[in-house]
Amino acid sequence: MILIVEDDRSIATLLVRSFEQEHRKAMIADSKTSALRLLQAYPFWAIILDLGLPDGDGKGLIQTIRKKMNIPIIILSARHEEAEIVACLDLGADDYVTKPFSTKELFARIRSARRRMNDAPLEQTLYTAGELCLDLKTHTLTKKGDFIKLTPTEFSLLAFFMQHPNQVLTHKRILKEVWGLGYQTQTQYLRTYINTLRKKIELDTTRPVYIQTESSIGYRFSQFQE
Amino acid sequence: MNHHYFVFFITLGCVTFFSHLLRSHLELINIALLHLTPVLVVALRGNMVSTFFASLAAVALFNVLYVPPLYSFTVYDLFYIWTFFIFFIVGGLVTFQAKKVRSIKIKEILLNALSHDLKTPLSSILGNTTLLLEQPKLTPHSQQEILQEILSSGEQMHRLVASLLDNARLQEGESALKMDWCDLEDSLGVALQEFRHQKTELKLSIPHDLPLYWGDQGLLVRLFVNLLDNAFKYSPPHQTIDIKISHMPKEFHIRFFNRSSPIAPAQIESLFDIFYRLEGATDIKGNGIGLFICKKIVQAHKGKIEAFSLKEGISFHITLPILKHPPRLSKEAL
Numbered sequence: 001m002i003l004i005v006e007d008d009r010s011i012a013t014l015l016v017r018s019f020e021q022e023h024r025k026a027m028i029a030d031s032k033t034s035a036l037r038l039l040q041a042y043p044f045w046a047i048i049l050d051l052g053l054p055d056g057d058g059k060g061l062i063q064t065i066r067k068k069m070n071i072p073i074i075i076l077s078a079r080h081e082e083a084e085i086v087a088c089l090d091l092g093a094d095d096y097v098t099k100p101f102s103t104k105e106l107f108a109r110i111r112s113a114r115r116r117m118n119d120a121p122l123e124q125t126l127y128t129a130g131e132l133c134l135d136l137k138t139h140t141l142t143k144k145g146d147f148i149k150l151t152p153t154e155f156s157l158l159a160f161f162m163q164h165p166n167q168v169l170t171h172k173r174i175l176k177e178v179w180g181l182g183y184q185t186q187t188q189y190l191r192t193y194i195n196t197l198r199k200k201i202e203l204d205t206t207r208p209v210y211i212q213t214e215s216s217i218g219y220r221f222s223q224f225q226e
Numbered sequence: 227m228n229h230h231y232f233v234f235f236i237t238l239g240c241v242t243f244f245s246h247l248l249r250s251h252l253e254l255i256n257i258a259l260l261h262l263t264p265v266l267v268v269a270l271r272g273n274m275v276s277t278f279f280a281s282l283a284a285v286a287l288f289n290v291l292y293v294p295p296l297y298s299f300t301v302y303d304l305f306y307i308w309t310f311f312i313f314f315i316v317g318g319l320v321t322f323q324a325k326k327v328r329s330i331k332i333k334e335i336l337l338n339a340l341s342h343d344l345k346t347p348l349s350s351i352l353g354n355t356t357l358l359l360e361q362p363k364l365t366p367h368s369q370q371e372i373l374q375e376i377l378s379s380g381e382q383m384h385r386l387v388a389s390l391l392d393n394a395r396l397q398e399g400e401s402a403l404k405m406d407w408c409d410l411e412d413s414l415g416v417a418l419q420e421f422r423h424q425k426t427e428l429k430l431s432i433p434h435d436l437p438l439y440w441g442d443q444g445l446l447v448r449l450f451v452n453l454l455d456n457a458f459k460y461s462p463p464h465q466t467i468d469i470k471i472s473h474m475p476k477e478f479h480i481r482f483f484n485r486s487s488p489i490a491p492a493q494i495e496s497l498f499d500i501f502y503r504l505e506g507a508t509d510i511k512g513n514g515i516g517l518f519i520c521k522k523i524v525q526a527h528k529g530k531i532e533a534f535s536l537k538e539g540i541s542f543h544i545t546l547p548i549l550k551h552p553p554r555l556s557k558e559a560l
Contacts (some may be wrong), residue, residue, distance in 0.1 A: 091308055208415065
């Protein structure tokens, strides 16, 4: 069952209908309090969370949910609220879609978040995506079998992406995980290395297929599973 | 602005001419009042600075020509210093009031045009949905067509609302800009995503070593989206659109070119005005706000945008000065 936390009736109904098409039941909570009540009573498969709720900011809900349970949280938000979206992702939300959204895209996000939650982190050393194959043990990258030379930073950046496929990664998080603490605001590093990395792995750097830009939020590495 | 000063000097000239003709019949105080006219003319159109200079010029001329001793700046009477202050205060009050009236007028125009631009797609959505509800026996093909129509009207409204939100942010001035290091190629790429269903071919030319640019990424994406939207809408089908980004030591250049029927030079100038639409373009879906916002975005980055009508089409040139040079990152060994 999916919990839809949304105070706009027409959007909530649209979501319930689309979930029915996918053979998923859904429940609607139109406020923070009713969402918390429902969460106590039922085991949910995923939560769709709208940020503007009548009884307060939906952000507070993320922390409460994250402390107690392991359910994918997908944020539903307006396009111009990038700062809000980033704040939610940093608080532990799994993904986001902006209004107006396509329900197909929303399902893809839920499924991918769900998959990440189920798959226990493996001690994996080999990662593949499309024509790329990254080996952590031998520290090598191949594209269609040909070796591609990467600098140490390019390699750790790509490794971080390939370990978190189809997932939105905020600038802050990438900088912290790849460059380390104290680099969270140094976007020029990130932009420069994304650029050089794209030149090595993408066919068309203006229309990249692997490293997708999520404007003002971060990046998403696409693994072509859907 | 120059136009205001021109009007001011003409009025001042006329006032001086008449005062001179009638100087023997008029008292000094009447001549002083006549000299207030050009100040008011400027006050109604310009800002406080222009009002200040207009008062200064009018009082100086009045002083030199009519206040004894004639043809000198010497002022014996403190009275004439006061004249200047009174001129400036009256002018200032008029400027303040005129500005208020002007902004109300702009809001009215904006509201009218907006309601029109929102109503058009909205009536298409409402009309088509009603049709679907009332005519259940339509063929699947025409149903599909109607739904496509609804979708495209919805997208049109979405783009308009997004533009307006960006415009609201631009109104707040420089403080609202979210400046950060941007990759212009990446911004263009994000903008292209919005048009991935477009079949028109694009010819891109972006140098391999394009440096980072200090700007507002969200607004730069909007700049590209609006320019692309414009190019797709006005270029004939199956014609390529050329986009070129290049960089110089002190600035970035962005060029958009699309084929179209020639545009008159007079029309080119007003392309960037709010709610301006090309004559005869009423059948092309859109609103007159896209290029206006482009101009505002470029101005917010201290750059300039120009349009040129060429024989085969129209070309947009954008110059963005480099506001901050990216720090050199040490090169890593492979």
